[in-house]
Amino acid sequence: MLTDEELLRYSRQVLLAQVDVAGQLKLKASRVLVVGLGGLGSPVALYLAAAGVGELHLADFDRVDLTNLQRQVLHDTTTVGLLKVDSAVARLQAINPDIALVRHSQALDADSLGNVVAAVDLVLDCSDNFTTREAVNAACFAAGKPLVSGAAIRLEGQLSVFDPRQAHSPCYHCLYGQGSEAELSCSEAGVLGPVVGLVGSLQALETLKILxxxxxPLVGRLLLIDAASARFRELRLKRDPHCPVCQVRLG
Known part of the structure; x- marks a missing residue:
């Protein structure tokens, strides 16, 4: 049940017919893994904590740097030098002390990543490199957990949902195969803060819809964002019948 304080805290979203008390209870019972607490992970973690997702697993082995603060709004000047997971926990506890926060401050290898993914209901890929995205995708499809994947660079962003529970859903590997042509990091190519904020907010929205x-949800669809022209495009995605990642599970 929701306490009187919880009903008051979440009253504006409980008023929505799409959420109601039943939806809020689902959020409260949910466990979510956020991989990466940078530009994308910041709005994701903030909005999911504020919305009352019951247990957030926060994974990042990096430390807060001054160059992060232009876009990584989860952190601030006083937390420069701290582990991002510690900076994040302090901020999220201040926003919502009623949720559980689980730290993962060590780099996750294949085994540990698989264990962490198996322990949650949904995963958000907020990382900034292809290797991590591929590993997270493989772990999600092996465990049968939905994956909300976002990326942003320069003035462009993209978003999709890969859900192994749905037979028609492609996976990240179906889309990019052995690699993406856009493997530059933000430190090399640059990015505008509101662009990662926009993509991360949409990731949080997709997560709340699913939970x-x-x-x-954006299953089988890729949302492309051109912030310079304020244009959104949607591409239909099909599952690759020869994909080595999802064909074993989906058949």
């Missing part, structure tokens, strides 16, 4: 069970 509370409303709307139409």
């Amino acid at each position: 509370a069970g409303f709307g139409e």
Whole structure:
């Protein structure tokens, strides 16, 4: 049940017919893994904590740097030099002390990543490199857990949902194969803060839709964002029948 304080805290979203008390209870019972606490992970973690997702697993082995603060709004000047997971926990506890926060401050190898993914209901890939995205995708499909994947660089962003519970869903590997042409990091190519904020906010929205069970998640669709022209495009994605990552599970 929701306490009186929880009903008051979440009253504005409980008022929505798509959420209601039943949806809020689903959020409260949910466990979510956020991989990466940078530009994308910042709005993701902030909005999911504020929305009352019951247990957030926070994975990042990096430390807060001054160059992060232009876009990584989860952190601030006073936390420069701290582990990002520690900076994040302090901020999220201040926003919502009622949720559980689990730190993962060590780099996750294949085994540990698999264990962490198996322990949650949904995973958000907020990382900034292809190797991590491929590993997270493989772990999610092996464990049968939905993956909300986002990326942003320069003035461009993209977003999709890969859900191994749905037979028609492609996976990240179906889309990019052995690598993406856009493997530059933000430190090499640059990025505008609101662009990662936009993509991360949309990732949080897709997560709430999936967990509370409303709307139409971006499964089988890739949302492309051109911030310079304020244009959004949507591409349909099909599962690769020869994909080595998802064909074993989906058949």
